[in-house]
Amino acid sequence: MIIMKEEQEQFMQEMFMKVGVSSEDARITAQSLTLADLRGVNSHGILRLPIYVQRLKRGLMANKPDIRIEKEDMTTAVMDGGNYIAQVTGRIAMRKAIEKASENTLGMVLVKNSNHFGAAAEYSIMAAKEGMIGIAASNTVPLMPPPGGKDKVVGNNPLAVSFPGGRYGIVSVDMAMSSVAQGKIRNAELNNREVPLGWGIDKEGKDTTNPRDILDGGFLLPTGGPKGYGLAIAIEILAAALSNSPVSKEVKSIYQLEEKLGISHMFLVINAKALIDQQDYNNRVETLLDIIKNCPAAYGIEEIYFPGEIEDNIMKDRLANGMVITREMELELDKLADELNVKRIKSFLKNRQLREGLV
Amino acid sequence: MIIMKEEQEQFMQEMFMKVGVSSEDARITAQSLTLADLRGVNSHGILRLPIYVQRLKRGLMANKPDIRIEKEDMTTAVMDGGNYIAQVTGRIAMRKAIEKASENTLGMVLVKNSNHFGAAAEYSIMAAKEGMIGIAASNTVPLMPPPGGKDKVVGNNPLAVSFPGGRYGIVSVDMAMSSVAQGKIRNAELNNREVPLGWGIDKEGKDTTNPRDILDGGFLLPTGGPKGYGLAIAIEILAAALSNSPVSKEVKSIYQLEEKLGISHMFLVINAKALIDQQDYNNRVETLLDIIKNCPAAYGIEEIYFPGEIEDNIMKDRLANGMVITREMELELDKLADELNVKRIKSFLKNRQLREGLV
Numbered sequence: 001m002i003i004m005k006e007e008q009e010q011f012m013q014e015m016f017m018k019v020g021v022s023s024e025d026a027r028i029t030a031q032s033l034t035l036a037d038l039r040g041v042n043s044h045g046i047l048r049l050p051i052y053v054q055r056l057k058r059g060l061m062a063n064k065p066d067i068r069i070e071k072e073d074m075t076t077a078v079m080d081g082g083n084y085i086a087q088v089t090g091r092i093a094m095r096k097a098i099e100k101a102s103e104n105t106l107g108m109v110l111v112k113n114s115n116h117f118g119a120a121a122e123y124s125i126m127a128a129k130e131g132m133i134g135i136a137a138s139n140t141v142p143l144m145p146p147p148g149g150k151d152k153v154v155g156n157n158p159l160a161v162s163f164p165g166g167r168y169g170i171v172s173v174d175m176a177m178s179s180v181a182q183g184k185i186r187n188a189e190l191n192n193r194e195v196p197l198g199w200g201i202d203k204e205g206k207d208t209t210n211p212r213d214i215l216d217g218g219f220l221l222p223t224g225g226p227k228g229y230g231l232a233i234a235i236e237i238l239a240a241a242l243s244n245s246p247v248s249k250e251v252k253s254i255y256q257l258e259e260k261l262g263i264s265h266m267f268l269v270i271n272a273k274a275l276i277d278q279q280d281y282n283n284r285v286e287t288l289l290d291i292i293k294n295c296p297a298a299y300g301i302e303e304i305y306f307p308g309e310i311e312d313n314i315m316k317d318r319l320a321n322g323m324v325i326t327r328e329m330e331l332e333l334d335k336l337a338d339e340l341n342v343k344r345i346k347s348f349l350k351n352r353q354l355r356e357g358l359v
Numbered sequence: 360m361i362i363m364k365e366e367q368e369q370f371m372q373e374m375f376m377k378v379g380v381s382s383e384d385a386r387i388t389a390q391s392l393t394l395a396d397l398r399g400v401n402s403h404g405i406l407r408l409p410i411y412v413q414r415l416k417r418g419l420m421a422n423k424p425d426i427r428i429e430k431e432d433m434t435t436a437v438m439d440g441g442n443y444i445a446q447v448t449g450r451i452a453m454r455k456a457i458e459k460a461s462e463n464t465l466g467m468v469l470v471k472n473s474n475h476f477g478a479a480a481e482y483s484i485m486a487a488k489e490g491m492i493g494i495a496a497s498n499t500v501p502l503m504p505p506p507g508g509k510d511k512v513v514g515n516n517p518l519a520v521s522f523p524g525g526r527y528g529i530v531s532v533d534m535a536m537s538s539v540a541q542g543k544i545r546n547a548e549l550n551n552r553e554v555p556l557g558w559g560i561d562k563e564g565k566d567t568t569n570p571r572d573i574l575d576g577g578f579l580l581p582t583g584g585p586k587g588y589g590l591a592i593a594i595e596i597l598a599a600a601l602s603n604s605p606v607s608k609e610v611k612s613i614y615q616l617e618e619k620l621g622i623s624h625m626f627l628v629i630n631a632k633a634l635i636d637q638q639d640y641n642n643r644v645e646t647l648l649d650i651i652k653n654c655p656a657a658y659g660i661e662e663i664y665f666p667g668e669i670e671d672n673i674m675k676d677r678l679a680n681g682m683v684i685t686r687e688m689e690l691e692l693d694k695l696a697d698e699l700n701v702k703r704i705k706s707f708l709k710n711r712q713l714r715e716g717l718v
Contacts, residue, residue, distance in 0.1 A: 075434060075465045076634060106434045106465040108629065133597065149654035149663050161593040163600075171596065173589030197555040205657020223583035230532030230666040233647070234520040237530065238492065241522075241643035244635055248650045270467065275435060276603055284600035288592070291607045295508035298564020304508050307589040 001330055002322040007348040008034050011333075012049055016085075018340040019056040020063035025088045032087035036119040037323050040314035041174075043181070044119045047329065050336050051254055052085075052116075060260055061085060061115050067092060070112075075104050078243050081114035083260045089114055094123040094136065094267045101132055101269035111265040112243040116140075116254050120160035121174035121308070127269045128162035128170045131278070135268040136160045137235045141253040141261070144178055145219050146229055150205035153248050154222060157235040162308070164272065166282035168289045172308030177232040178220045185211045185220070198225065240264040360689055361681040366707045367393050370692075371408055375444075377699040378415040379422035384447045391446035395478040396682050399673035400533075402540070403478045405684065409695050410613055411444075411475075419619055420444060420474050426451060429471075434463050437602050440473035442619045448473055449495075453482040453626045457489055460628035469602040470624040475499075475613050479519035480533035480667070486628045487521035487529045490637070494627040495519045496594045500612040500620070503537055504578050505588055509564035512607050513581060516594040521667070523631065525641035527648045531667030536591040537579040544570045544579070557584065599623040 003011075012030035017023055029052075037045030055061040066082030067089055077096055081089040093109040100107025117123070120136045127134025140155040156176045165171040179199045188195045189211035197207055200214030200221050208214060222228030240247045246262035254261060272281055295304050325333070330345060337344045362370075368389045375385035388411075396404030414420040425441035426448055436455055440448040452468040459466025476482070479495045486493025499514040514536070521531040538558045547554045548570035556566055559573030559580050567573060581587030599606045605621035613620060631640055654663050684692070689704060696703045 071634065073464055073633065075463050076629075078634060104434050104463065104465075105432055106463075106467055108465055110634070133601070145657075146651055146654055146663050146665075148657055148660035149651075150657045151654045153650050153654045161589075163593070163596050171592065173593050175583070175586040175589060179583065196557050198557070201657065205655075205660065223586050224534070224538065226666065227534040227582050227587075230520075230534060233530065233651070233666050234522070234532050236647055237522050237644060238629075241640060241647060242492070242629075242631060242634055244639045244643060247643055247647040250646070270435075270597075270601075272601060274432065275430065275437060275469070275601055280603045281600060284603060284606055285596060287609070288595055288600060288606040291512050292505055292508075292592070295505055295510045295512045296564075298504075298507055298509045298560065301507035301564065304505050306505075307585065307592050 001325045001327075001346065001349075003325055003345070003349060004322045005034055005038060005319060007350060008037070008046060008323065011342070011345050011348045012046065014342045015049060015053055015336070015340060016056070018342055019053055021056065021085065025065070025085060028091065029085050029087045032118050032122060035122055038315045038318045039119065039121070039311040040318075041119045041311070046325065046333075048116070048118075050332055053336060053340070054257060055115075055254070058257060060257060065089075075100055075106050076108045076110075078110045078112065081111045083113050083115065086111075086115040086117035086263065086265070090117045090123050090136075090265060090267070091126070093265065094126050094134065094269075097267040097269040098127055098130055098132060101127070101271040102130070105271045105274040107269045109267045110239060110243040111267075112240075112245040113260075114263050114265055115261050116263065117265055119174065120158040121162060121172050121311070123267055124160040124162035125170055125172055128164050128172065131164050131273050133270040133272055134160075134162045136265065137239055138265040139236050139240045139247070139251060139263060141251050142248050143220060144222050144232070145201070145205065147222070147225050148205070150201070150203065150219065152219065154229060154232045155236060155248070155251065156220075157232045157239075159231065159235060163285065164281070165289060165306070166286040168286065168306065169312060170308060171285070171289070171306055172311065174308070174311075177222050177228040179223045179228070180220070182220060185214050189215060235266070239266040242266075360684045360686075360705065360708075362684055362704070362708060363681045364393055364397060364678060366709060367396070367405060367682065370701070370704050370707045371405065373701045374408060374412055374695070374699060375415070377701055378412055380415065380444065381423075384424070384444060387450065388444050388446045391450075391477050391481060394481055397674045397677045398478065398480070398670040399677075400478045400670070405692075406688070407475070407477075409691055412695060412699070413616060414474075414613070417616060419616060424448075434459055434465050435467045435469075437469045437471065440470045442472050442474065445470075445474040445476035445622065445624070449476045449482050449624060449626070450485070452624065453485050453493070453495065453628075456626040456628040457486055457491060460486070460491055460630040461489070464630045464633040466628045468626045469598060470626075471599075471602040471604040472619075473622050473624055474620050475622065476624055478533065479517040480521060480531050480670070482626055483519040483521035484529055484531055487523050487531065490523050490632050492629040492631055493521045495624065496598055497622060497624040498595050498599045498606070498610060499622065500610050501607050502579060503581050503591070504560070504564065506581070506584050507564070509560070509562065509578065511578065513588060513591045514595060514607070514610065515579075516591045516598075518590065518594060522644065523640070524648060524665070525645040527645065527665065528671060529667060530644070530648070530665055531670065533667070533670075536581050536587040538582045538587070539579070541579060544573050548574060594625070598625040601625075
């Protein structure tokens with residue numbers, strides 16, 4: 001099934017409203033999750049709708065905002081997210097960091113007592129759209145061992161940094177700290193291929209190139225070993241320790257329907273316009289991106305991309321041509337829609353037959 | 360030959376003074392390079408003395424400071440390093456960022472027109488010693504292709520983040536953006552071993568596990584592919600574009616004795632004490648590090664380390680037992696010492712025979 005941006009947003013908004021979220025915040029959350037799908041970050045899009053709705057329904061995530069400023073000065077603030085939807089809280093926090101940066105060149109807002117905030121780049125891009133540099137990071141439930149370990153104590157903490165890129169648009173780096181996504185390991189297993197050394201270890205902590213060893217009680221490893229490990233710990237301290245919040249194993253999994261998650265975020269903004277003339281800045285960034293784009297390509301490669309360019313290209317395509325919802329996902333969403341007495345997702349399609357024909 | 364910290368510092372200080380550097384700044388530079396050796400970052404220690412001296416002698420690096428503030432506000436400053444020794448300029452800049460953070464919670468100082476600043480962690484640790492969080496980064500001459508490319512346009516830009524770690528001392532992440540250091544590839548070649556996929560590519564840009572392909576006109580790859588690439592570009596923009604400075608190929612190599620390098624740095628400080636009660640902070644960081652240190656170890660592993668712990672352990676050992684200077688390095692240093700009319704390095708050893716016996 002092919003769905004267009006607005007259709008998916010409408011469906012999701014209705015779902016969130018059915019579990020008590022205000023129309024406006026339901027819209028923001030629906031737009032945020034849809035934006036992830038549009039940018040090709042499918043793991044953070046409509047795929048997450050069922051678990052979000054479950055958590056809101058059970059009161060494990062608040063459906064009404066109770067966001068408080070715990071501490072504030074000219075350049076920084078610590079916000080208690082009141083366990084509300086992180087897509088909403090995150091936008092409020094990033095907006096505040098942007099305001100502080102526009103007044104004092106630098107601004108940082110920490111959010112505690114929050115939830116899964118989706119794709120980190122969405123927040124950093126908010127700053128880039130204002131001509132500023134944005135950094136967004138979050139801790140998460142731990143997924144990886146430290147180098148030499150064999151227990152999940154290190155979060156696959158996302159980090160995004162976005163910059164105005166002159167005539168190139170926005171440059172955006174968005175990464176998590178594991179070597180690869182779990183899906184890549186599953187893919188290798190399905191195709192009977194080995195994985196490179198360093199992607200994961202078996203349950204005893206031994207190096208392996210066999211994807212089954214990793215999936216079968218083993219562990220993903222941090223990207224670059226001590227590098228991804230170090231950055232994950234840095235984010236844990238910046239977002240969580242600094243806001244006096246749960247760290248490592250104290251953070252809960254979104255799929256354990258028992259407790260609130262206790263996730264923390266960090267948003268940092270640098271007002272580029274206060275530091276450098278805009279034309280000079282554009283000249284420098286465009287020079288950098290010119291060099292990158294003109295780099296000779298390896299055999300079989302058609303184009304070199306700057307960070308964030310691939311996601312932008314995917315978004316252009318998906319805005320024009322829509323997004324695929326698999327039959328499996330559709331069935332899961334139908335079940336949830338029936339449960340909540342919302343029209344099924346298909347009925348949101350404006351030209352259903354045509355777009356189904358495209359699948 | 361085994362040399363103690365003070366002995367190495369004295370030798371290096373004299374060398375720098377002979378090429379026109381003031382006694383005080385020669386001491387700072389000698390201490391900084393020696394600190395890298397003490398922490399096990401040998402690539403940034405006395406190994407660099409000959410090229411530093413060459414550059415100072417030829418006027419490619421200024422031997423007198425002419426450091427100017429180009430732009431300044433409450434939270435930020437842009438400094439022109441006057442092509443002076445980056446170890447000195449970097450300390451001045453980080454000190455200024457710390458001052459700004461102690462007044463306004465956040466502080467950032469950019470340095471342009473600078474040089475190789477040594478180990479990035481030295482600067483971020485300055486902030487951590489004051490109970491603050493320090494970030495230090497620099498661009499460098501480009502060394503790697505972007506994903507899909509086959510030319511050196513991406514710098515192996517270092518990034519360090521340091522935190523007060525409560526009773527654990529200081530937590531410090533220090534990384535560059537290549538998959539591994541070139542030395543590891545050379546080692547694999549010497550031992551006739553393959554390297555994991557993803558470490559490098561051959562001169563045509565093709566994936567390879569043969570270390571010779573990488574060394575023979577090929578390229579190191581960014582760590583984690585798009586991850587290391589993205590972070591390298593982020594640092595290029597933060598340090599260099601934002602300070603209106605050379606980017607990518609515009610930056611020169613320290614070993615080309617023709618032009619100044621045109622390197623830029625970024626120093627960012629967050630005053631943790633303004634955001635959180637110190638006891639709460641220590642409790643959070645110690646809880647995190649307790650979990651890490653108590654993580655079950657993989658087969659054959661004796662201890663799990665937090666970021667920066669290994670370097671601290673090496674430093675304790677080297678402070679007590681000294682550092683090794685290879686015969687090859689000694690000969691190179693002797694040649695340089697003779698040239699500059701400085702006493703040879705051996706004559707700086709306080710108890711030469713004893714320590715030579717240790718080698």
